Amino acid sequence: MYLGNPLLPIQLKEKRVASQIKQALSEKNRELDIPSPKLVLAPYFLFNYHYFTEKDEQGEKIVAESRDGLLALDGNSLKIDVDIAKLIKKGMKSTSNEIPELDFEEKETLVDKKQEANVLKFKTAEHFKISKSNVAISHAKKFFVPFYEYEITIGEKKFALIINVSDNPKKDSDIVIAGIDSVPIREKGIMEVTQETLEDLTKPEAWIDYSKGLLRETSNLFVSENGKPIAKEATQNTKVNASVLSSKWVLILIMLLALFIIYLAFA
DSSP: EEEEEEEOOOOOOOOHHHHHHHHHHHEEEEOOOOOOOOEEEEEEEEEEEEEEEEEEEEEEEEEEEEEEEEEETTTTOOOOOHHHHHHHHHHHGEEEOOOOOOOOOOOOSEEEEEOOOOOOOOHHHHTTTTTTEEEEEEEEEEEEEEEEEEEEEEETTTEEEETTTTTOOOSGGOOOOOTGGSOOOOOOOHHHHHHHHHHHHHHHHHHHHHHHHHHHHHHHBBOOOTTSGGGHHHHTOOOGGGGGGGOOOHHHHHHHHHHHHHHHOOO
């Protein structure tokens, strides 16, 4: 069996993608098992565009500027995507119509064949903010672009993470994970912060950073957000952020005070 349109090759290995997702979640203080992805084939129209703008000169309209280039339209969301156009152009010689080995879902194309040219023309005009009558479209062709879609669960909420696997960045950090920004950062508990702080204190270079941070945070204890001394605002109601107890700087201060008290007790 074959696909109705050519598919860009899958460049990213599943193991590499899962590793990068795990890293991204770790930066949000979340350790989760990464499920197997769902392969999604998204329809894109690659096409050449030509447009011109006009200006009045001596009572006549003349061409002021003309441009042409390559664009891609997402056949499902109906959004222009310049980056996808570049990817398709780069990988179009390696495309195949063979059915992928992995189970896949083919996204619906919302562009009717009869209206294809008209939609591409309209979306190009919208993209460049020019009149539709000044746009011409040519050599439109439909491709499938492969994406891995992961669904992770945090509490009762589910989050979809989507990665374009037709691209193969040299650096793992350049792998774009759509949807990762919607995953909330988990606030660390006091035991986690304490353990991390003690581990950091075994490194001499960490003491310099902690010393700077301790001075900064200590000064904040005596100055309010608007820059006024807290003593002058003592009559106002003050809300204390409970998360301050999980601050590494506060833990360091507590440790130093404890050591000072011990010193005084045995002095």
